[in-house]
Amino acid sequence: MVLYSVAPLSGKSGGSAEVVGELVDYAYMKDESVRIRAASLLVPDLNLRVWVRAYIVFGGWFEVRNGMRAALNVMYTPILIRGAGAWKPDGVEVVVRESDVRDACAAYIVVQAPSYGRVVGIVTPSGDEVGGISEGVLPWGGEYRSVRVFENEAYVQVKAFSVVEPGRYFVKIEWQPVSFKLVDDEGRPVAGAIVEVRGPLNATALSDRAGVASFKLYKPGPYSVEVKFKGVTVAAITLGSIVDTEVPLKCRVYHVSWLVTDAWDKPLEGVEIVVRSGDALIARAVSGEGGVAEVKQIPGGEFTIQMTYKRVSAVNVEEINASGIRKAKLDVFLEIPVLGGVPLTTLETLAATSLMGGCTMGLAIIRRRKASSVEEISLED
Structure with a gap:
């Protein structure tokens, strides 16, 4: 919407005008005096006040309030925005039919990719590529075609009054991979975890040695992310929008050690510790000389812990929710050396x-x- 007034300059020609509505976005303003002179002083100077304001109004209604002591002109153009096209691994495909733009004076294809996508070109139905033009107005069948490409956004005009070019348009986009960086409770990379993304695009990837799982999310929208480590869910988030190409994820993965002692509180070497979730094996470790069995990365949760030392064993259920050393005791009272160190x-x-x-x-x-x-x-x- 454009409000404008051109009137003789006067001491009483002040004031302003405004637009009210559901949502009004101010776009442009000019308020200046213009002097018009003839070649001869027989025609005195004509001083005019030129006043212009432009707005973008969203919603179903608007109201113009004129506070000036001069005539005010209003020029407005209704704009209709509708969804079109399909996201592809290398861009966006849009098919334009003449029936789609029959009632429009001007029609455009507008693409807004996420921040991790960069528009590199626009291919028209005639095969011409206008991606090399960052912004311009091109002669087009007796009219002018407007084109603009800027980072992750672009538009191209498909109709200008009586000139229209229907057909298949393709907007080329280079997608940066979106990576999820997985770390444990101590900030170390979590390798070998399964990362699942669900949303406009469903995909699964395995984290590498650096704890990174990458995806080509060429369909924008909200995504839910779930991380499973050794069959246990250790992280889950929902991303309404992706604003960065590397998303850190702290997982419920811990560094746990068991200090195993006998009935006399002396460390036991050679104790096998097996951690299970149901029938699934989560971790296995053997205690060393100091009686310590270490598991550097274990998912959080409730597990069955089985400790075995030769012929003596014990089974407990433990909740793993933090890193640290846990104490465990096996009922080993003594060992008989003459029988090969059989524990009793x-x-x-x-x-x-x-x-x-x-x-x-x-x-x-x-x-x-x-x-x-x-x-x-x-x-x-």
Whole structure:
């Protein structure tokens, strides 16, 4: 919408005008005096006030309020915006039919790609490519065609009054990959995780050694992202819009160690620790000389922990929700060196001690009974 007034300059020619509506976007303004002179002073100078304002008005209504003491002219053009075209891996394809633009004085194809897409050219139905023109007005069948390409946006005019070019238009776009950088609780890369994106485009990728999973998201829109590590969901986000080509994701992946000791709180070397979620194996580690079994990256969650030392084992259910050292104790009371270091539990040790004590007492009674019997025979003789 353009408001303009051209009137003789006067001390009473001040004031202004405005447009009100649902949403009014101010676009342009000029307010200046213009002096018109003839070749001879027989015609005195004519001083005019030229006043111009332009707006873009969104919505179904508007109102012009004139506060000037002069006639105000209003020029406006209704604009209809409609969706068209299809996103492709290398751009946008739009098919224009004459019936689509029959009632328009001027029609344009406008493409607005996300920030990670760059428009590199526009191919018209005639095969001409106008991508080398960043902005221009080209002669076109007795009229003029407006074209503009700027970073991730572009437009091309397809109709100017009676001149129209229907057919297939293709806007070439170079897409930068969108990468998700996965890190654990300590900021280290999470490799081997499955990253799933769902939205206008569905795709799956595996994070590399640097913890990066990349996608070519050539269909703009909101996306949901889910990260699974060793079968466990460790991160999930929803992106309403993607504004950066590298998205950091902190995952619920932790650095956990178990310090395993025996019944006397002495470290146990060679204890196998197996972490499971149902039937799925999550991690396996063996304790070293200090009794510590380390798992550098383990997903968060509730798991079954099985600890095995030779013939002694124990099963617990633990919640993994932080990095650190966890203490665990196995019921190993002693080991019998003569039997190859076979471990005995506290109960087994007590039972064995009781059995050995009973055997010793039994042998003493038998010996005493035998000695007494021999002694009686000796006296009778």
